Amino acid sequence: MTTFAELGVDQDIVEALATKGIVDSFPIQEQTIPLGLPGQDIIGQAKTGTGKTFGFGIPVVQRLGLDPAPGVKALIVVPTRELAVQVYEDMDMLTSNRSTSVVAIYGGKAYEGQIDQLKAGAQIVVGTPGRLIDLNNQRLLDLSGATEVVLDEADKMLDLGFLADIEKIFTKVAPVRHTQLFSATMPGPIVALARRFMTNPIHIRATDPDEGLTQANIKHLVYRAHSLDKDEIIARILQAEGGTKAVIFTRTKRAAQKLVDELNDRGFNAGSVHGDMSQEARERSMAAFKAGKKDVLIATDVAARGIDVDDVTHVINHTIPDDEKTYLHRAGRTGRAGKTGIAVTFVDWDDLHKWALINRALEFGQPEPVETYSSSPHLYEDLDIPAGTKGRIATAPKTQSVRTQKPGRAADAAADTGEDGSRRRRRRRSGTTPVGSTFTEGVDAGASAPASTEARASDASDQDGAGTHDGAGKEHHDGKPAVARRRRRRRHSGGNAPVQGA
């Protein structure tokens, strides 16, 4: 493992990182920082929670040097306000030992403070497109001196919903500049599109082509559940697991609001983040969750990307996401910085085709979600919860459907954590786990190529294997047929992945 100092990072930045207990670099950092420092344009791709922010952030800070001249020299664009806050905090930390000033520019907040900071000469701007353009139109934000430009969650920023804004922003920044695009997912067509804004970019993928498409530290489970029962099941999961720190994703803002109210009624300490909340309330929820004052966060896809909270144990998809990229980003809120996590997905009857798509794209090799038999409430108790396998789901029943269960059943379950738990573990070890309840740990077919990084400027293939490939993307990562690669399932990293922070 390489230290940041060994990568050529300035001493004051190394010290700032060390203050946070960060000394060793992650692979994406090890690969992009030496290229980013001299100004190479980069498309940086690495799995969720593996350190992309510092991968682009350190070169940005270092390249600005110690020039005291006020004015915007660097621009980092992100898709959500919460991510703007987070990346701002990271950049603020990196610059803590130098005079470089950072400002977060995003909507839902008073203009005044942001404008004041710009007038005071802020040099690094982290922001969301709407407010950036707004202030630029008002001639309060001059981007013409921005020679460092980053798109974080770049594929999202170049998606239809953002593309027009991004194109506009690129007409405002310095024409001769250093441009970096980072994301965990980079479909081929997006890479091709991205080149319009870059100069001879190099595409770095800090992933071992053999290790699969998903984060190895995350265990994935999928269940079919009737939508009317999901609140109950989720409550039971949270209860049964104990000590959970969970992010629960819903498809709509209304569903998020309904679920947070429901869980709080049941005595959970839950917060929410979605676009119908005031920005103040959104940030309060995020801060409380990050600080551990709330242990459940219910969110729309506003929190699917980039948000970094320590020690999230579970991601629960109350509603299955629309595509494999969103699945990957949502699940990636757990299993960060080498830690392990669990992603549980509930699939409504109507959404089975979405599961089929995700299953295929992410090469899970999982044919069908496990049925939870919503019509037979007592079977919820047999829902095979993976994590600590702390026993059955033993929450006191609340809903009508569960109250109809046979008397004594819940009490039995609550008391029965010993024998049943070990029986369950034996069953899993012996391979008779209900079909498909877990499928992260696959058979290791042996041959494991050494981790390699592809860094070919001409390569436009994607990592998530899903989107349409453009011409250059047709070759395989390792020259072997796709089927062979698919068969070689990822190995479970034995918890020896580097731990950053803390």
Place this chain on the structure above:
DNA sequence: AAAAAAG
């Protein structure tokens, strides 16, 4: 189609 992002 929903969510996000200016107000």
